[in-house]
Amino acid sequence: MNITVLGAGAWGTAFGQVLADAGNNVTMWAREPEIVEGIRDHHHNGVRLPSVEKLPDNMTATGDRAESVKDAEIVVVAIAAQFARVALADFKGLIPSDAIVVSLMKGIERGTSKRMDEVVREALDLPADRFAAISGPNLSKEIADRQPAATVVGCANIDNARKVAAACTTDYFKAFVTTDVIGLEMCGSLKNVVALAVGMARGAGYGENTAAMIETRGLAELTALGQAAGADPKTFAGLAGVGDLIATCGSPLSRNYTFGSNLGKGLSVEEATRVSNGVAEGVPTTDAVVALGDELGVPTPLAFAMSRVLSEGISCQQMLAELFGSEITEE
Numbered sequence: 001m002n003i004t005v006l007g008a009g010a011w012g013t014a015f016g017q018v019l020a021d022a023g024n025n026v027t028m029w030a031r032e033p034e035i036v037e038g039i040r041d042h043h044h045n046g047v048r049l050p051s052v053e054k055l056p057d058n059m060t061a062t063g064d065r066a067e068s069v070k071d072a073e074i075v076v077v078a079i080a081a082q083f084a085r086v087a088l089a090d091f092k093g094l095i096p097s098d099a100i101v102v103s104l105m106k107g108i109e110r111g112t113s114k115r116m117d118e119v120v121r122e123a124l125d126l127p128a129d130r131f132a133a134i135s136g137p138n139l140s141k142e143i144a145d146r147q148p149a150a151t152v153v154g155c156a157n158i159d160n161a162r163k164v165a166a167a168c169t170t171d172y173f174k175a176f177v178t179t180d181v182i183g184l185e186m187c188g189s190l191k192n193v194v195a196l197a198v199g200m201a202r203g204a205g206y207g208e209n210t211a212a213m214i215e216t217r218g219l220a221e222l223t224a225l226g227q228a229a230g231a232d233p234k235t236f237a238g239l240a241g242v243g244d245l246i247a248t249c250g251s252p253l254s255r256n257y258t259f260g261s262n263l264g265k266g267l268s269v270e271e272a273t274r275v276s277n278g279v280a281e282g283v284p285t286t287d288a289v290v291a292l293g294d295e296l297g298v299p300t301p302l303a304f305a306m307s308r309v310l311s312e313g314i315s316c317q318q319m320l321a322e323l324f325g326s327e328i329t330e331e
């Protein structure tokens, strides 16, 4: 198939390699000429994925929007979530009318509290059966190294989910399918907020009990919010839920974990942003989660405490104290 990936960041590029390894013709679109030239002329993305010395031969790049998508059967969006709406507006009318659009993004839009399925579909005026989300424990560097991994493809039309899953299946990358798009979106976005908190606790020197407490209470929070938004609770126990929490909350390869860890070590939000190796989606998503919780009537103590860390600079100890009320409750 002809597949175009919009955004040649770390995950966009690593996923482009998966698609190329699966036998597709892959075109990366990037806005930076240095990245376009690197991939097109040298099969290397030295800016965002320097660990891969040579990207596959059936992977090229362009900075021209119309050219990038003109023959695409699948268009994959891998742009920092807060900029997806504005970046996609320039592709409206350019994407073939039968192409499936796939989002790799894990974030909630600040200001609107919308998930990426909502943002992408609104920006491109796309029907539900042509939108798919991909989410799972997928740390880009490990997948770029071709380490075995799995993910979940969600689409309202299960045949289209299967089509996308087939297009990204290799001997090291396995894709499952679901129709629970909302569940995938909620898992992927909210686990980043949990990873910030776990990272912060680790950075502050706390051990396994504290990390397990945050992960488990975080899972309960994101499951409750997801269910209220219309997700299937089963999704939260799968790869995109528990699976991604384990990967993201346990690895310094995660930008969200590392961002939190730097806060726990005493860096300010500005300093942690400066040293972040790519976008830490949990940072802008935290306030959006609190707003979504208010909208849906679901308590979000973890996101609320993290939001106070990010805006008021409360300490790790204070953040953790805010996770629980003073009364004795059932778990």
Ligand SMILES: NC(=O)C1=CN([C@@H]2O[C@H](COP(=O)(O)OP(=O)(O)OC[C@H]3O[C@@H](n4cnc5c(N)ncnc54)[C@H](OP(=O)(O)O)[C@@H]3O)[C@@H](O)[C@H]2O)C=CC1
Residues within 6 Å of the ligand: 007, 008, 009, 010, 011, 012, 013, 030, 031, 032, 048, 078, 079, 080, 081, 083, 086, 087, 104, 105, 106, 107, 138, 139, 140, 141, 277, 278, 279, 281
């Ligand atoms: N890295 C990972 O392991 C995984 C990441 N994800 C998700 O995938 C998404 C992308 O992540 P990743 O590739 O790692 O992030 P990076 O920080 O490596 O890259 C972000 C990408 O967004 C692009 N971008 C930012 N602003 C704009 C804009 N205004 N217009 C167009 N493009 C823009 C950047 O372009 P430029 O280079 O020009 O700035 C870059 O291509 C995120 O939502 C992330 O949560 C999901 C699973 C795994």
Ligand SMILES: O=C(CO)COP(=O)(O)O
Residues within 6 Å of the ligand: 106, 136, 137, 138, 139, 140, 192, 195, 244, 247, 248, 253, 254, 255, 256, 257, 279, 280, 281
């Ligand atoms: O989503 C991810 C792994 O599944 C990547 O996490 P980070 O965005 O925190 O690096």
